[in-house]
Amino acid sequence: MPTMTASPISARRRRLSALIRSSGFLAVCIMVTNIATYGFQIIAARILGPSQYGGVASMMSLLLVVGVVQLGMQATASRRVTGTPGQERAIEQTVLRATYRAAIVVGVVMLVASPLVWRVLRLDSIYPALLVAVCAVPLTIMGGQAGVLQGERRWLGLAMVYLALGIPRLVVTTAAMWIRPTEGAAMAGVALAQFAPAIVGWWVLRRRTPPVGAVGPVKPVVVEMLQGSIALLGFFALSNVDILIARNVLSDHVSGLYAGGLILTKAVLFLPQFVVIIAFPSMSAESSRRSALLRSLALVGGLGACAIAGSWLLSWLAMIFIGGPDYAEIQDLLWVFAILGMVLSVLQLLVYSVLARRSRLSAYFLWIAVVAVLVLGATQTTVAGLVWTVLSIDAALAAVLLSVTFWRLSQTSQRS
Template sequence: MTTTTERASGAPGGPEGGRRLPDLRTLLRSSAGIAVAMAVMNVATYAFQMISARLLGPTEYGAVASLMALLMVVAVLQLGLQATGARRISAEPEHVGQIERMVLRVTYRAALGLGLLMLVLAPVVHQVLRLDSVVPAVLLAVSAVPLTIMGGQAGVLQGERRWFSLAGIYLAMGLGRVVVGTICIVVSPTESAAMLGVMIAMFAPAIVGWLALRRPGMHVRDSDRHSDQHTARRVVTETGSASLALLAFFVLSNLDIVVARNVLDDHDAGLYAAGLILTKAVLFLPQFVVVVAFPAMSTPAQRRRALLRSLFVVGLLGVGCTLGAWLLSGIAMVFVGGAEYSDVQSRLWVFAVLGTLLAMLQLLVYSVLARRGTKTTYLVWMAVVAMVALAGTVDELGTLVAVVVCIDAALFAALLGISLWRLKEPVPVEAQPTP
């Protein structure tokens, strides 16, 4: 049961007639709360980066930034677990009890295994990233454990459409990092202190997820229901496939900056990196659409409509961002580096287009995962190879952006065509359980 607040009629700025407004709890219980929570998480993550850069200085921050980039790669397993749990519960809610047990069992084992692997590799990370000591690498290994656990928990909550609890996980992820991380850096402005704050903060979303899963969701958990489709072995197999598909997208969306560092001079490579700040902003802005739409895309009766509607929303947001970058390029420059990067101002709208394409590609990749597609994800890896082959031959910033946009656009057209062909015959709603 939710509550509402009511403004008194005639109050300054209040709606006429005492119109009711939803309170924070009501908002977070709706899917709109996911948008708010993820926005807060992304802003908090950006704030932590800015605070770290200012308090640590270039040398120490460079090490922290490289460790955080490695943590993003490690997080691919977390995303794979989340996608697996959400898809299975959405597709077969009558087996939610068994799915939850299997997903969490695999999650805990995967988290422990990944943590031990990263611990063994800590000396390698220390040498490759040229850290002051092995301590930050060890802290990164420990951080991988709660991060992975959070993935399995979030997958169960997402599959059951428990948006309030899922929003709590995202809020704890963002706010915990910026608060605890900043405190640790203020006490000791070193890379070890920064990673200690990150490690401690990683336990916050895992604790929120654990508390949320102690209460049953909206689906009945019948311990007698059992299906051979939801054994631990099948969950592991699907998690591996999902993680590889997401890794392919992660590589594709981050490869161009590596190429730019190798084919452009230092000045143009810096301009390209500045433009990518806007690209990442446009990519992350509609992430809540993917989170909310994925359960529906995992349900045969709903997946076609969910995909088309979600693509429309993401595309609409992208068009708005692109127009804003074109018409208000001067304001956009404030967020991508300032006057020092003014040479890229005229091309900011192209970087917004690139971000829109990546956001829509991300949605299509999740659509493929939702219907258990595997072969189409090879197209993403083919796009990675094409980018290395084609983008590696250019030597101008504008040409590089054009090549990257064309490759992403071609991949988008191919995945969209395959998805619409696979979903051309909608499944009758009556044939599916009501989520």
């Protein structure tokens, strides 16, 4: 009898263990993190109001741009682990050594640049700009840790890292803004919470040590990371430069309205983020590259279409999440911001496909688009004018990158 009762319990435990270690569980955790990030933006918009929230939104956008080093390291680690099975522990140690050095460099650079950040973003004081430099260090460290876990398909450990990225930021930053509703308090909460995922990543990887003499040189990892970061920097510059333009060509109130619309854009952009993370190891393998990209594009496009339809049909409901009545002037434009988010999510997937193939041509197209947004965006004087300008340029870029990507994949399949 004990054996008969123990067996179903054991089976349930095995199924539960398999579930939480699966890519599906990772997808759920990433969506929870994105919801928490979205919740942070909603709460910040409500507590701070358009004028103060515009500054916080611009700093968070800057932090995303700074995070290209983190994402470059993550992509490099994942691709290297996927491409060299059996050498995971040695690659892990090499990547982490490079990660810690990169984190120090990025932190120092942002510290030196903090007076410029203060002036360009028109912040109330230099204090929030200094906190952006603090955030950059654990953010970069997280990149190497997440890349190792991603390449090894250790979905549970990676899920824990992503949960630690989103939930502490929501809780800690909300508390900070509740105590003191200012730009500085918001960034203090973000900086404190940013250490959580790095600590979790260290804990997950703490017992893995490589064989003696197996740790490789750091320089090739850094070179590959820098090459990948150029493409990622182009994407994040493209997806965040519009708020910087808005802060400098529009009034505080109008730029705050534009920042409110970008809450929806970022929500649609990051909604299918789990697709990129799960698909990247498959896109790094030549045999599964094309099929993985096609499936991912279909899923990203489907999720984006649902978000666009929802923001158009239920714009009144979306306004609750954007920030309430203070942002009513942009209600009729929410569906446009949602389209922008879908186009950016497609671009993000294409950029990671480029990184998986270690191609460099597409990075030039990204930077051409950034220049176009800067030049044409600076001539706009309204929220509608700016968002339509950015959307037109991003859509044209997506069409070009889709054509180039599938042409390259067809050339590769013909050679093989």
